[in-house]
Amino acid sequence: DAGITQSPRHKVTETGTPVTLRCHQTENHRYMYWYRQDPGHGLRLIHYSYGVKDTDKGEVSDGYSVSRSKTEDFLLTLESATSSQTSVYFCAISEPGEDTEAFFGQGTRLTVV
């Protein structure tokens, strides 16, 4: 399995508090991604990074920010968590190219109460 670690794996937080999820890789892949997954919606891209300090928005970026200060870490921050951000969050990594595959982490289950 690709070396991707998401932390924490589970978190319960209160509405209005900031939350940071971490994705750590040991594969030295250039691209990193954050998704959320909710029943009936499949996987939706939040933000992605195509290099250190290079990030871009995905489909559902409102309410989320990201940072990538080094190759191996990609942080997802909810500045002020809301109940609508209760979800399962997945991180993924890949190399650039039309024929490369993405590797996914095990997910973080976040509950905002």
Place this chain on the structure above:
Amino acid sequence: LAKTTQPISMDSYEGQEVNITCSHNNIATNDYITWYQQFPSQGPRFIIQGYKTKVTNEVASLFIPADRKSSTLSLPRVSLSDTAVYYCHPRDDKIIFGKGTRLHILP
């Protein structure tokens, strides 16, 4: 970005061949077509990828017609453990998925 359309769900029986078709009318010239499988409570994992014609590996086959506007994932002789959600994805940097096909294998 190419938008994908897949059946929302499919049922099949153990031992049968299952074909899941995905349409991607606006696929870019250089995009490969990639399929992923996702089990409950796990992240998706890569199954197979192709550019045109037919690709086969130990898990599945992928059929892509000449116009590349669709692709068909073929799972031979499915078992209960093939119950999962299957996503197709024309490979681009953003990796945006559709809602996938929920495949349910019955005994």
